[in-house]
Amino acid sequence: MPDLSPAPEGLYKQLQSLIPLTDDDFAAFAVVLQPVQLRKKELLLREGEVCRSVAYVERGCLRYFYNVAGEEHTGQFFFEGDWYTDYDSFLDQKPSAQYIQALEPTQAWLLSRPDLYRLYEERPVFERFGRLMAEQAYRGSKARGAAFLNQTPTERYEQLVRNRPQLVQRVSQRLLASYLGIKPESLSRIRARQ
Amino acid sequence: MPDLSPAPEGLYKQLQSLIPLTDDDFAAFAVVLQPVQLRKKELLLREGEVCRSVAYVERGCLRYFYNVAGEEHTGQFFFEGDWYTDYDSFLDQKPSAQYIQALEPTQAWLLSRPDLYRLYEERPVFERFGRLMAEQAYRGSKARGAAFLNQTPTERYEQLVRNRPQLVQRVSQRLLASYLGIKPESLSRIRARQ
Numbered sequence: 001m002p003d004l005s006p007a008p009e010g011l012y013k014q015l016q017s018l019i020p021l022t023d024d025d026f027a028a029f030a031v032v033l034q035p036v037q038l039r040k041k042e043l044l045l046r047e048g049e050v051c052r053s054v055a056y057v058e059r060g061c062l063r064y065f066y067n068v069a070g071e072e073h074t075g076q077f078f079f080e081g082d083w084y085t086d087y088d089s090f091l092d093q094k095p096s097a098q099y100i101q102a103l104e105p106t107q108a109w110l111l112s113r114p115d116l117y118r119l120y121e122e123r124p125v126f127e128r129f130g131r132l133m134a135e136q137a138y139r140g141s142k143a144r145g146a147a148f149l150n151q152t153p154t155e156r157y158e159q160l161v162r163n164r165p166q167l168v169q170r171v172s173q174r175l176l177a178s179y180l181g182i183k184p185e186s187l188s189r190i191r192a193r194q
Numbered sequence: 195m196p197d198l199s200p201a202p203e204g205l206y207k208q209l210q211s212l213i214p215l216t217d218d219d220f221a222a223f224a225v226v227l228q229p230v231q232l233r234k235k236e237l238l239l240r241e242g243e244v245c246r247s248v249a250y251v252e253r254g255c256l257r258y259f260y261n262v263a264g265e266e267h268t269g270q271f272f273f274e275g276d277w278y279t280d281y282d283s284f285l286d287q288k289p290s291a292q293y294i295q296a297l298e299p300t301q302a303w304l305l306s307r308p309d310l311y312r313l314y315e316e317r318p319v320f321e322r323f324g325r326l327m328a329e330q331a332y333r334g335s336k337a338r339g340a341a342f343l344n345q346t347p348t349e350r351y352e353q354l355v356r357n358r359p360q361l362v363q364r365v366s367q368r369l370l371a372s373y374l375g376i377k378p379e380s381l382s383r384i385r386a387r388q
Contacts, residue, residue: 066344073343075336087332097340120322127321128314134328138281141335142269146291148342149267149375150260181343 007033007109008058010081019128028123032115038062038102045100051089053110054133057082060106061170064098065178074178076140077103077167083133103171153182154190201227201303202252204275213322222317226309232256232296239294245283247304248327251276254300255364258292259372268373270334271297271361277327297365347376348384 007030015021015029034053038044038060045051047067055062055078062078064086075098078084089096090113102108119126147156157180161168168176177187201224209215209223228247232238232254239245241261249256249272256272258280269292272278283290284307296302313320341350351374355362362370371381 066340068344075340075343087329088336091329091333124318124321127318127325131321131325131328134325134332135281135285138328138332138335139285141332141339142282145335145339145342146260146269148339149269150262 010058011056011109014081015129018132019125021125025123025125029111029119029126032119033109033111036108036110038106038108040102040105042102042106043099044102044108045086045089045096045098047097047099048095049089050093051086051096051100052093053112054083054085054090054116055100056109056111057084058107058109060108061103062100062106062108063103063171063175064100066098072178073181074175076144077171077175077179079166079170087134087137103175148181153180153186154193156180157187157190158194204252205250205303208275209323212326213319215319219317219319223305223313223320226313227303227305230302230304232300232302234296234299236296236300237293238296238302239280239283239290239292241291241293242289243283244287245280245290245294246287247306248277248279248284248310249294250303250305251278252301252303254302255297256294256300256302257297257365257369258294260292266372267375268369270338271365271369271373273360273364277330281328281331297369342375347374347380348387350374351381351384352388 007026012026012030015026033056036044036055044055044062057078057080059080062082062084064075064084066073066075076084084100086096086098086100088094093113116126116130120130147159151159160176160180171179173187174184177184180187201220206220206224209220227250230238230249238249238256251272251274253274256276256278258269258278260267260269270278278294280290280292280294282288287307310320310324314324341353345353351370354370354374365373367381368378371378374381
């Protein structure tokens, strides 16, 4: 293994598993990563700001949410090893419609848009990384859309318990309800019936 | 412009606008495209089948839908110049959970998974094409998820009329309702109030 510093080992292993990466490629990638430490509840992005980076979660948890008339609607949660960016804002460099927030003390790494796009140009192997990230993001998002289209709230909750038990353990009931698109009282009723 | 045959000119222009493409690259791409003519209502993919291609719509309209207990839930519509594949099935080569159907007489072009992956290997410029397609798919899907999470059916309908008037013109009320996740009667009521 090459000298990864400062990038975490998990990230090196993840990239190695995804793309045919030389140590030199990874060094060029690692050197542009910026570490960021977030306190619990701290915001990484606010509505109206332009999202300038993609974030890799080394430890902790991020979520993104929308503020709809004062009510938080949670889009998704991201844990160790996950990547996230507000693609809408990131790709077009337009103001974001969402917030990104740490739900726990979180260690993340940021890769800026100029650095990522330079990697795409100079080392085409990272185009594949970008493609795989976008495909993965699409699958997650589509599954979420299908859940809203095809499932009742109870079915959405049961699928979550089955497929992402860690999420159900780690996230508050209020946030789970916000993710499922229901009121906390409705989630309590669903849980009481299980 | 090089000899494109048999690929349509619109596709050549689209690719040229997206990636730095040589005529030789496009020729390698065009030669593996397979034309397909679909009659109105004809299925391009059935639930349970493995999705083996990505499809480019030259003329006509495709939609994908889920069959949920005998009821069709429409995921999305695709028109001239759009690409679509069931990524979930295509990427993992697992049985599809959805149907892809022509809503009008449709001329499409199919690019098979082995051919696309060979292009990725042999001509890295197509990795960028793959990345841009996946990013675009993600944006569409995420907007749809956000609409379910943040908007009422009436707001979803109004946004559709504003942003995609052509869709509202070209697609039946029954399918629009199915896309909005509501009953046709509810859509009639919403329209009556406009």
